[in-house]
Amino acid sequence: MSELLTLFTRAHKLLRAEADEAMSRHGVRVGQNLVLAVLWETDGLTPGELAARLRLTTPTIVNTATRMEEAGLLTRMRDPADGRLVRLYLTERARAAQHPVEEERRRLEERATATLTDEERRHLRTALVKIIEELSPGQVAP
Amino acid sequence: MSELLTLFTRAHKLLRAEADEAMSRHGVRVGQNLVLAVLWETDGLTPGELAARLRLTTPTIVNTATRMEEAGLLTRMRDPADGRLVRLYLTERARAAQHPVEEERRRLEERATATLTDEERRHLRTALVKIIEELSPGQVAP
């Protein structure tokens, strides 16, 4: 039986559900927190740039951005120099959510790996990196 | 930074994409292969029973079953003894897909962990089990 794939799926689902619940307490859904993480670092990126950094497709970012706009987390502005581009800027609410959301993320990771030793955590990390490297033709970088 | 969560998400996405591509070669989408795996073992279960075994919600199974019915993978039959129940039965096509799909699953797992030693694989497995145990209040069982 394909033990590992099954366990992987279950662990991922649990982690994602916990993350969504935790983020939702601060008005951020789990898929939005990735976009936020990038914009907290570099505000005013375009959907395409965000997609590249997050390894998602542009349509995914566009749809997420629309929901985030409706939720008052960001605003769209056409680039004055290049009318094809749209730049996404965080609102005050989005900036205010940074520390709470980052804290939730940190706490979840800590909780999920609470019963692992430091060595086991390192093993897990290297195993994940190896899997990613094996399946993704190329870089593992950031 | 929450390294582990990020790595986990990326690895899961890659695994899922590969799995979907592999299964699709045999007319089965990645979400359907889980339903199939259970029905290959025990045909004629109800959506509720399947949901319980797969730890998914009943609506998810119902919708997946509808798509599988349209794809000619299963048929719905009302239980003659209890009119609330619907039983899902595999078609010949679904049974024919068993060996190819199981083989794809096995190959994917093998490929993903190709650069891991047996010991690393065991480490990964126990780490996943611990995470699941930590986040899911109760059983890790089947």
Add this chain to the structure above:
DNA sequence: CGGCGGTCATTAGCACGCAAACGAATTCCT
């Protein structure tokens, strides 16, 4: 300068998860 190809974002449509609301059938409890 005027069209043409390339580069964007967006829209549409699908898969697959969830929760909540609904309707049908059974079971339980007077």
Add this chain to the structure above:
DNA sequence: AGGAATTCGTTTGCGTGCTAATGACCGCCG
């Protein structure tokens, strides 16, 4: 026996991912 409560499946609507098709805009090239 007959109404109330429970147990099912289904429908609906949302979030998050994808691909393919569309449309706006820029830059280049003749």
